[in-house]
Amino acid sequence: MNRKKSVIWGLAIFLTIIGIFYVTLSMQYKNQFLPKTTVNGIEVGKKTVKEANQEIKKYYREKEIRVMENKKELFTFTGKDIGVTSEFIKPLDKEIRKQNSWSWPIKQISSNHAKLIIKNLTFEDSKLETYISSLLLNQENRTKPSNAEIIKVDNQFSIQPEVKGNFLDQFRVVELLKESFKEGDSKLDLKQAYEKPGILASDKTLESKLGELQKLSELSVVYTITGSKEVVPRETLVSWLGVDEANSITVDKIGVTAYIEGLSVKYSTYEKTRNFKTSKRGVVNVPPGTYGWTLDVARESELLATDILLGENIERTPLYNGSGYSDNENEFGENYIEVDLASQHMWVYINGQRFLETDIISGKPKTPTPKGVFYVWKKDRNATLTGEDYATPVDYWLPVDWDGVGIHDSPWQSIYGGNNYITKGSHGCINTPPTVMSKIYNQVEVGIPVIIY
Template sequence: MSSKKKRNDVGSGPGENIDIEDKINAAMDKIMKDPEEERNSSQRKYEPDNGESETEEYESEERYDSEEYESDEAYDSEEEYESEEDYDPEEEYGSQEEHGEDAEYDEEGYDEPEEGSQDFSRNIKASGKLKSARPQPVKYVPMDDIEEKLALLPENKRKKHKGLKITGLAAAMAVVVAGCAYAGMTYYYSDRFFEGTWINGIDCSGKTAYEVETALADKVQDYSIQVSSRNQEPQMITGEQINYQYLSTGETLQLLKNQKPYEWIKGFYEQKSYTVAENVAYDKTLLQQQVTALNCAKTENQTAPENAYVAFKDNQFQIVPETEGTQLNVKQAYRILDQAVADTQASIDFGTAPDAYVSAEVTQNDPELQSALEACNNYTKASITYTFGDQTATLDGNTIKDWLQFDEKGQLLMDDNTFHQHIADYVAQLAATYNTVGTEREFHTTSGRTVYVYSSVYGWAIDQAAEAAQLAQEIQSGTQTTREPIYEQTANSHGLNDLGNTYIEVDLSNQHMYYYQSGSLIFDSEFVSGNMSYSDRQTHAGIFTLYSKTSPSVLRGDKKPDGTYEYEEPVDYWMPFDGGIGFHDAPWRDAFGGDIYLTNGSHGCINLPPENAAVLYSIIDYNVPIVCFY
């Protein structure tokens, strides 16, 4: 359809303009209609107006609704409308001359409709200029005309439409204001810490990095440290005395850079706490001077520590603990204080730092001291009982503790030389009491006489060196035992007469010998002893034991300068017991016994008849004492 044809289809009279208004009003009613009002209007009863029945009213509206628009297919969008360039308002509507005076809109003659959609419809009907309800082509309407027609809307519709516009405008403004406020706060916190931010105990909400650094600097400006020590009142060292200053490490600024400004709202419900290094600088020379000026560093206020020691108290040995003392280790004390100041500590106690004081060299846990205690307790625990036949001698802690040395405080003085000397003295005392070598014994002879016989080679003799070493070991290990001492020489029995009941009796005065075994005489014989006319040939009195037995043998005298011997005499049985003196056979003699020995005796040996010498040789034992007496 051409543009010209479309223009011809558009009505040109006033009634047609009213029809357009009616369409606009209907569309606005659909947009603006309150759902509640729609429900109420569906139940409303309409009263007849100007003789027209309610039925006619609805029929008119029905016709209007049903024939108002055709389907979208009835129009071709490209043919329906002209372009904006071809549009001519006067051509569309026609001039006033073309339509006549009736086509004019007389604002004064146009009564504003009363409130309510019915009145507005009646006014339109009253005009008598309504045409068919069939939709007409949409005409371009200038904005002034639309505004003029909107002014004809009912009052309540206009108010409601206006309210929605205001609400939408207010909402839009609120969104814009909120967005501006959020952006403004984001910008504000771009160089400030969020609310609820704490650094090193300082509330940094809304502060810049510089302000936080200033607060940290103010925090250490009045720094001081309290120094406590043993037996002294605490003393203060102020930051001013050591030129104490704060140095930034840059950690605060880095925390701020790590903060995302657009997350500023988190600060109002989320609190964060950080710790940064409070780097400080101070004069270490001044700090050294402050340490040496402390009361605890002064000589008159210092006491040296005492070592722990072992003492004998309450009938037992125990360790007396060491004493700490107050002798300050100045160099170590300075190191401890220097570290405390570097860590910005508010106080330091040298008493809790063992390295700050000179320590005792020996503590109660010292391994050597523990060993000494164990040894001392063993001293009192040790018990050695010696047996000497029917006699005993006991060494126990009551005696041993007296061998230990203590100072005026009761501290044990470990002197091994002194202690071992006590042991040696004790063993020597045992030897003096119970040794029989070198003693004189009372002896009852077969002839009924009682004689006293001395011996330097027979009897009991304790090996004092070996016994002292054994005793020291047993004392230190706390040994409890009963035993004999270690002997270097033994006898047949204990007691004053240690000969027992097995012995050989040589009666030099009677020139007769007897061999008793377990108290029974098993052998006897006459003999010839050393010549009494020569002092160097006399047989020695004493108690001896057999050295050896040889058969046959050659007896020789002293060796002469020419290499020969004074004499050489072969014998069949040789049994020495006193150096070169012994029992042997003497076949060259015809008689034995009597007083031959006085002038014609031997060189000191006991000469026996050959047959008797053979018997003695067969029964004599090495350990049998040989008692020789006059």
């Protein structure tokens, strides 16, 4: 009986001791992390918040990460190098309050221990920047990335692939260093910090622009100028086409302007000597005057550049300035006035037929009538012609240049033709018999060419 009581008392004392031990440790784990607890993979079991904080800080200060590039180690660094400054007291305190301190026996023997994650890592920016700037990243020998782009070679457009390069994005390097600590990595690949091209060869917009350029390269561009055809050569058209930095299709307006200027030089008549088939003396050379036309290079170049971008075949008659443009190379048309100074004679042609002809008196030798191709730019009745030493009224006045020379009646003259101009010549005008002048005035229109040779 006594033996039985002894066993019972012994068991009671044992259980009491176990209970006290259990309660004591449970109270202890109110301020300590449960066994085998980890924070960000760092063992903090049986440590207080303060002790765990020191352990984690020490871990991150001493944590070493290897930096690799092309399977070669460039350098290593620690948290201390890049200024890890984190304090974990608050998040640790929050986590310890959530744990069940009475479960310590289970945690002690279980493999399913607490794995806590605290994302509270901070860095001293100035120290991190200083460290990055001290690294020998050899940027001057690295290749910068370049975008894929449309190029032109031998009058053909194609896409030149992007260059990936190995130039480092400094901001990305900083972010990688931070991320390697936060993620618990032991090494990082510097390739992840390479600057990347913004446009790849597979870019759909780039491919679309290439298709547009190839289509524009095959356009037919034809000019009709005074009855002649001028076809823009394909290589010339292609030389105008290109793309800007935004990969927008462009037309080289300087090149277009040079081409239109070339056409103007070839076809324009203004300020050029002409061959003229006369009434009596065959074909003669007539120097330039006020009559003639030239291509409107500025406006025509702008319009052509715009039309090309529309992507349709082009047939144009160019814009021009001046007078005398004709679709059939007949510059003077069917209506014109012809003055032969040598024979002192004038013809007027209307609708291709001789309307009248008459002797005239031109400028005297000291003030000769200018030779050239002119046109009547105004019609006046009862005008007074003035100069330095004269003021002469006339009934009919047809000015042909900008210096006061024109055709008018001259009632003061009694004889016309011959060599009378030597002694009775004008200040440069074409003196015409009054009865004939009235017929001319009433028949001709402003703009009629006047060829004087």
